Amino acid sequence: MGQINLKEIKSVSYEKAEVKKGYTDQSLRINLSSNDIIIDPIEEKIKDKFIGGKGYDLWLMWNAVSGDTKWNDPENAVCISSGPLGGTPGYPGGGKSIVTAISPLTGAPIDSNVGGYFGPYKKFSGFDVIQLDGKASEDTVILIDGIENTITIYEAFDLPEDSYELSDTLTRHFDEKKPVNVSVVTAGPGADHTFFGCLNFSWWDAGRKMVRYKQAGRGGIGTVFADKKIKAVVARFGAISMKANSPADLDALKIVTKTHAKEINELDPKQNRMALVGTTHLVPIMNDHDCLPVHNFKFGSHPESKVIGEDVFEHIFDKGFDGCWRGCAVACAHGVKDFSPFTGPYRGKKVFVDGPEYETVAGCGSNLGIFDAQTILEINFYCDAYGLDTISVGTSLGFIMECFENNQITTEHTGGLDLSFGNRFNALKIIHQMAKGEGFGTIVGKGIRNMKKIFAQEYGADPNFLQDIGMESKGLEFSEYITKESLAQQGGYGLSLKGAQHDEAWLIFLDMVHNFMPTFENKAEALHWFPMFRTWFSLCGLCKLPWNDIVPEDNKNTKEPAKVIKHVGWYTDFFNAVTGKNIGPDDLITMSEAVYNFQRIFNLKMGYGTREHDTVPYRSMGPVTVEEYKSRYKRYDDQLIEKYELDISNMTTQEKVAALRKNREEQYELLKDAVYERRGWTQDGIPTLKTVKRLGIDFPEVLEVLKKNGVK
Numbered sequence: 001m002g003q004i005n006l007k008e009i010k011s012v013s014y015e016k017a018e019v020k021k022g023y024t025d026q027s028l029r030i031n032l033s034s035n036d037i038i039i040d041p042i043e044e045k046i047k048d049k050f051i052g053g054k055g056y057d058l059w060l061m062w063n064a065v066s067g068d069t070k071w072n073d074p075e076n077a078v079c080i081s082s083g084p085l086g087g088t089p090g091y092p093g094g095g096k097s098i099v100t101a102i103s104p105l106t107g108a109p110i111d112s113n114v115g116g117y118f119g120p121y122k123k124f125s126g127f128d129v130i131q132l133d134g135k136a137s138e139d140t141v142i143l144i145d146g147i148e149n150t151i152t153i154y155e156a157f158d159l160p161e162d163s164y165e166l167s168d169t170l171t172r173h174f175d176e177k178k179p180v181n182v183s184v185v186t187a188g189p190g191a192d193h194t195f196f197g198c199l200n201f202s203w204w205d206a207g208r209k210m211v212r213y214k215q216a217g218r219g220g221i222g223t224v225f226a227d228k229k230i231k232a233v234v235a236r237f238g239a240i241s242m243k244a245n246s247p248a249d250l251d252a253l254k255i256v257t258k259t260h261a262k263e264i265n266e267l268d269p270k271q272n273r274m275a276l277v278g279t280t281h282l283v284p285i286m287n288d289h290d291c292l293p294v295h296n297f298k299f300g301s302h303p304e305s306k307v308i309g310e311d312v313f314e315h316i317f318d319k320g321f322d323g324c325w326r327g328c329a330v331a332c333a334h335g336v337k338d339f340s341p342f343t344g345p346y347r348g349k350k351v352f353v354d355g356p357e358y359e360t361v362a363g364c365g366s367n368l369g370i371f372d373a374q375t376i377l378e379i380n381f382y383c384d385a386y387g388l389d390t391i392s393v394g395t396s397l398g399f400i401m402e403c404f405e406n407n408q409i410t411t412e413h414t415g416g417l418d419l420s421f422g423n424r425f426n427a428l429k430i431i432h433q434m435a436k437g438e439g440f441g442t443i444v445g446k447g448i449r450n451m452k453k454i455f456a457q458e459y460g461a462d463p464n465f466l467q468d469i470g471m472e473s474k475g476l477e478f479s480e481y482i483t484k485e486s487l488a489q490q491g492g493y494g495l496s497l498k499g500a501q502h503d504e505a506w507l508i509f510l511d512m513v514h515n516f517m518p519t520f521e522n523k524a525e526a527l528h529w530f531p532m533f534r535t536w537f538s539l540c541g542l543c544k545l546p547w548n549d550i551v552p553e554d555n556k557n558t559k560e561p562a563k564v565i566k567h568v569g570w571y572t573d574f575f576n577a578v579t580g581k582n583i584g585p586d587d588l589i590t591m592s593e594a595v596y597n598f599q600r601i602f603n604l605k606m607g608y609g610t611r612e613h614d615t616v617p618y619r620s621m622g623p624v625t626v627e628e629y630k631s632r633y634k635r636y637d638d639q640l641i642e643k644y645e646l647d648i649s650n651m652t653t654q655e656k657v658a659a660l661r662k663n664r665e666e667q668y669e670l671l672k673d674a675v676y677e678r679r680g681w682t683q684d685g686i687p688t689l690k691t692v693k694r695l696g697i698d699f700p701e702v703l704e705v706l707k708k709n710g711v712k
Helices: 044-050 053-064 118-124 163-174 189-193 218-227 250-270 274-288 303-308 310-316 358-363 373-386 390-405 424-436 448-459 463-469 487-494 508-513 520-540 565-579 585-605 626-631 633-643 653-679 689-694 700-708
Strands: 005-013 026-031 036-041 078-081 097-102 109-114 129-133 140-145 150-157 182-186 199-205 210-216 230-236 335-339 351-354
Touching (some): 053 078, 053 097, 053 109, 053 520, 078 218, 097 118, 097 218, 109 218, 109 520, 118 182, 118 199, 118 230, 163 182, 163 230, 163 373, 189 373, 189 424, 199 218, 210 351, 250 565, 274 310, 303 310, 310 373, 358 373, 358 390, 373 390, 390 424, 390 448, 390 463, 448 463, 487 520, 508 520, 520 565, 520 653, 565 585, 585 689, 585 700, 626 633, 689 700
Parallel strands (some): 026 129, 140 230
Antiparallel strands (some): 005 150, 026 036, 097 109, 140 150, 335 351
16 A cells, blocks of 8 residues: 555653563553543552552543443543563463453443553553543554654554554554564454454564454454544564563573473373464364354254364464464464455455454354355454454354344345345355444444344344343353353353453353362352452463463362362462562462452442343253254253153143243352352342452442442
């Protein structure tokens, strides 16, 4: 493309804060309305309590918004942090950023954990966390230059529309000679026209000499970013070494880094082969255990799943190092070279596709009845280019396809499009419509919670049926796992703070396959410990995959194999080596508890965060339709007889569906009771005064929110 046009609006020079023991102890706030650039110190008490990463993000957001703030209000803040451990080269998964905002889908805080180089570059440029608020009047690019020690706000003209070309253009513009020094965060045209816009975080792939991308996908943070008229935020920084975080004990850091990386290099080829096939290894596993979403989560397996699994992508993925952080041994960020789309603006051109991950394969493949790797790759590519979350796209399309096949919507509503399961061409048409803000795609882009209202109120659809099959919780579309036979994973989705995302508690295998948690107490304990430990990764700027996707060979013989305790110990050593603390594994859980409970109270501040909001659609608990029941009738019949002690000899299938539903819904409510008690919450799901005092988050403003909700 031709010369881009950036008009400097404001530029400030700053004295870079040096990193000490993983922290710079400074925040950067940029207000797009006033173009104010504000650098503030981070108080020691905030550092001690909120740790970094998501903790810092939430604290800044809490102080930026009121309980009445909507996602598109100027005061809504996009916050990006990494954490004290983020930016450690060579440590597996050590380069994450954590992004938060008030979500267009949920109305509450949303967070995404994402790879790429931005988080570390931003920190080493002098800032533990950045806050972007206000709204620009023109398209804006922000540069945080840690080499020149300047922060510049530009008005931007003549920039490329899609995220791929934009990131590449800005990378080369800001450091043509050393593009590895640049990381770009940008959305795309889809973020302008939907509620589930994502953010692409870039890094320079030196081997392929090209810009690569990872996505902060969940909850529409890209939509907030685009609404503020931010085209991109760019971080520029130079060389990074083990000393960059100025660790308290460099020798100890080298030892734990080498130990963890060595184990992954030795065991990954024997276990999940993530350095070869990434997360696509999950497709056959999920299919074999009846957990792969098929036809809007109606079924859990399909005979054609083999054509979209790891065996196919092993041969399609381009060979080469695929780590989204420097020296990551997991190296799971694979892609496809010289792919040629058959629709849209890139039709007939050769492109590089970053992905797909398991979630995209399942959500935009089997869940839509599309068993074709090429179509999945095209959906993947355009979602990234347009800035669309593939999970929300796939789950939303699955919902409308089932609605279409059940005459809840018709071609009259879809603009003449046949949206039956398996119609790959029309699925792509909807995606292109979402990017342009045209046609039925504008409705789909509002997300399932809003579509349920529109279909019922304007199209005359059955609201009860829509509620049962609309796979969202708290407004966030489900990620891609069938949970009908895992009560713990139903809780993992419904009791998650931000909505139906598995990153808080991925318990489906531990519960359903291994039966590690047969009692309510076991499940409640798991729904306490696992969300807390998983939260810890987002406090520190780390990826979760190295913790439990590659495990020690003797792990199954340990007392609690699900927790991978040896790795928990290594992460404790990692934290201590960088920060100079002297903590034990249990302390990791406690520090996460403080932030986790604070986020629950943040939800409460925004009008959510009680028992009524911890619901899930019945499809996630059991069969909604007779067809579903019959597909697994032996399983369901046996449960009615053996588990619930019912005489089903004279029952119709419809009566069996109703009986199973009654019992499963009761079980879910009992699970809520047990989890709330374990977490130290009231039976309405609110942290008690005793809990917030124990965790040291009894700030006056927190106590005021609790008081307004009857907790004194």
